[in-house]
Each structure stands twice: as C-alpha cells, then as structure tokens.
Amino acid sequence: MSGRFAVILAAGQGTRMKSKLYKVLHQVCGKPMVQHVVDQVQNVGFDETTVVVGHGAEQVKDTLRGEVTFSVQDEQLGTGHAVRCAEDALTGKKGVTVVLCGDTPLLTAKSIEKLIKTHEAAGAKASVLTAVAPDPTGYGRVMRNEAGHVQKIVEHKDASEEERLVSEINTGTYCFDNEQLFAALAEVTNDNVQGEYYLPDVIEILQQQGQTIAAYQTESFDETLGINDRVALSSAEAVMQARINEYWMREGVTLIDRKTTYISAEARIGRDVVVHPNVTIKGPSLIGEDCEIGAGSEIVNSTLGSLVHVRQSLVVDSEVGSGVAIGPFAHLRPNTKLEDDVRVGNFVELKKSTIGKASKVSHLSYIGDADIGSDVNVGCGVVTVNYDGRNKFKTTVEKEAFIGSGSNLIAPVQIGERAFVAAGSTITDDVPGEALSIARARQVNKENYVKKED
Incomplete structure (x- = not known):
C-alpha cells in the first residue's frame, strides 16, 4: 500500500540572520517559520512527517514535539545529505515523499497537494515545484520539453544566455517516488566546489535512467520565498x-x-x-x-x-x-x-x-x-x-x-x-x-x- 511522507529540511544554521535564535524558529506573524511549514503539511495529510534538524536541534524539537518525528544531520553537507539523514525513517516504504524547506513559511497546502497530484498524474518518479520569478537571477532555471515534462534544471551560473531568459525557476520543493529517491541519493557525489551533496542531482540521475520528471508551477512566486536574512x-x-x-x-x-x-x-x-x-x-x-x-x-x-x-x-x-x-x-x-x-x-x-x-x-x-x-x-x-x-x-x-x-x-x-x-x-x-x-x-x-x- 502506497503512503505519503514528508521530509522538512531544518538543519541549517542561518548565519545570514545574524541571530542567536536558530533560523527556522524566527517568527512570521507570531509563529515560528518551521511551524508554518509543518501546519501546511498536516493540512495536506501525510502518513509520516520527518524534520531533519542540526543546529539548534533541541529548540526545534521543543517547538514541534509531538507533531513530527526527527532525524539529525550532525554535519551540514548539503540538501542531498540532509535527506539521506531521514533514510532510516523512510527506507523501504512505498509511496511519495515530498521534500520541503523549513524556511519557506509562505508555502500553502494547496500548492503541496497540487504538486503531488501532478506527480501522480504524470506517473513521474520526481516532480519539481516551480514558480515564475519577476527576477530569476540566481535561481536554477527549469527547462521543459514539448510534453511539458522537466528536461533539466540549470543553475544560473551554468546557464546559457538563452536559458537565462527562462523565468520559471526551481523553488527547492520536490516530490519523489520514495524508493527511487533513496536509491538515487546513494549515487549522488560531492564532486563540486562546495564539497556538498545536492538534492537536485537526484533529478539528473533519474533523467539519465529515462524516468519521467514532472513539474507543477505555483500560482504565486511569493509562496516560494525562502528566508535567509x-x-x-x-x-x-x-x-x-x-x-x-x-x-x-x-x-x-x-x-x-x-x-x-x-x-x-x-x-x-x-x-x-x-x-x-x-x-x-x-x-x-x-x-x-x-x-x-x-x-x-x-x-x-x-x-x-x-x-x-x-x-x-x-x-x-x-x-x-x-x-x-x-x-x-x-x-x-x-x-x-x-x-x-x-x-x-x-x-x-x-x-x-x-x-x-x-x-x-x-x-x-x-x-x-x-x-x-x-x-x-x-x-x-x-x-x-x-x-x-x-x-x-x-x-x-x-x-x-x-x-x-x-x-x-x-x-x-x-x-x-x-x-x-x-x-x-x-x-x-x-x-x-x-x-x-x-x-x-x-x-x-x-x-x-x-x-x-x-
């Protein structure tokens, strides 16, 4: 029987906030930003929600205790590594896994639900939540084929002049076939300038395997705003x-x-x-x-x-x-x-x-x-x-x-x-x-x- 699982990434320190308070605990309209994400996930309805914590782990656990389970990322080695830290909680389970960032408090249950439905309707192994950015500078661009499926995601620094004209961007929220996700993560390397394991590399691995990659474009770019400062x-x-x-x-x-x-x-x-x-x-x-x-x-x-x-x-x-x-x-x-x-x-x-x-x-x-x-x-x-x-x-x-x-x-x-x-x-x-x-x-x-x- 297939299930629905959510992984919320909340392990980053958030140094650009320049604060003693752990980043995802900063409040938006009176509620910690990570709580907003958890609330929207619960509104959708998931069989299991895992929050990956690192810096300030005990504070985050105190905030969310009783609502979710936790996985610990002791070293911050990239988004791919963060998701792998939740593998023990989800390994071997059949269904879809949605990966979200704990610093995106404006994301709505409606968009999460539509991402999942798009993913299931396309028979995709991975799907990307996208948005049209007023100024896409710095964002990864989403390149689609004639069928509307994702052909590739190109980081801004690697994009050609023509590709930089594309305003549809990768928001960092994904939906995966759970088993395919962790199988592909095992192949992700840290052979890059940052020496980190990137979650978007899973998309490329699944594409090379001939798997369908779908995308759902949110109605509002504001929903995808990540809080870094x-x-x-x-x-x-x-x-x-x-x-x-x-x-x-x-x-x-x-x-x-x-x-x-x-x-x-x-x-x-x-x-x-x-x-x-x-x-x-x-x-x-x-x-x-x-x-x-x-x-x-x-x-x-x-x-x-x-x-x-x-x-x-x-x-x-x-x-x-x-x-x-x-x-x-x-x-x-x-x-x-x-x-x-x-x-x-x-x-x-x-x-x-x-x-x-x-x-x-x-x-x-x-x-x-x-x-x-x-x-x-x-x-x-x-x-x-x-x-x-x-x-x-x-x-x-x-x-x-x-x-x-x-x-x-x-x-x-x-x-x-x-x-x-x-x-x-x-x-x-x-x-x-x-x-x-x-x-x-x-x-x-x-x-x-x-x-x-x-």
Missing part, C-alpha cells in the same frame, strides 16, 4: 499579514486600515467585528462576534466574548466575557477574568483578578489578586494593596458592595455583601455585609492658621 523575513511577514488580513475580511471582519492591522496566524475572529487602525492581535487570541477593537489596542493570548468594546487598551493573557467595555487606556494583565457586562474604565490596571458580572471599575484604580463579586462599584482611585514586600495576599469583595473613591483595601481582607466603604478609607479589617466602614482620620480645621504663619 532579516530582509526576507520582513518580506515574508508582509506577505503573510496581507494574506491573513484578506482572509478575515472575507470572513466578515471589518479592518478600517488593513495596512496597519496586525493579526497573528493563530488568532480567530468572529463576524461583524470592527478593527480600527494600529491594532495588534497576538497569539491564539479568540475574539467573538460584534466586537469593536479601538485604535492602538493590543490583544495578546486572550479570549473576548461577543459585543466587547476595547478602546486604546492592552489585554494580555486574560478572559473577557460578553458585553464588556474596556478603556480607554486600561491594562488587563495576565490571569484577569471579566464576566459579562463589566465596565473597566480609563487608566485602570487589573492583575490576576476576577471581576463579577455587571461590576464597574471605572477610573484610575489598581485591582490585583482580587475576587470582585457581581454588581460591585469600585470608585475612582481604589487600590487593592496586595503586596507586603514579600508575599501577595487576596482581596475579596462580595456582590453589590460599594467601594468609595480613594480607598485602600489592605489585603488579606474581605468586604461583605452590600457593604459600603466610605471614600478615602484605608481598610485593614474585614467589613461585614451591609455595614458602612469609615477608616480615615477625623477632619480638623485650624482657623486663621495661615495668618499665624505669616
């Missing part, structure tokens, strides 16, 4: 972001200015959401329907229900219910949960706290390590004093309580149901339900004080 990384980011933004607009999301809107590849957005300019949505954020994300807001790894309005605010690692209003200029720090119909106003900071249904924290307050019940009103300038210099403590405010402006709640402390805290109080002891607590110095007026000082 920061300039290419930026180009890939722009292409991917345009692709993501167009997808969400076609799914019913309004982007007021798509050129200044950043949406990660992992985010999910409901219909009739309006996103204003200069908004950033990072990580696996989930935004429900009918939300409005105001200009300059940033949503990071957070879940928003429906009918949420965020104005010029930062929401990080938080959970927001439906009908919630946030901002302007609010900061939701990690582990914050807002239940439905909560109001969080301007210059409010929340951290590791739950705000109950229909409660309000309207202005200039800090709520940290707190559990606020439903229908609570937190006045202007309220602070939960949760840290004594060594440990954090919890503040609990039960439902329908009222916390007056300028109050300090010294944790650990509990404010009972329907209790009242008078404005300007510093609360150090629990307040019973329905009680009024006043904790401030009695006002004393010194008459004619200024005149005496004069």
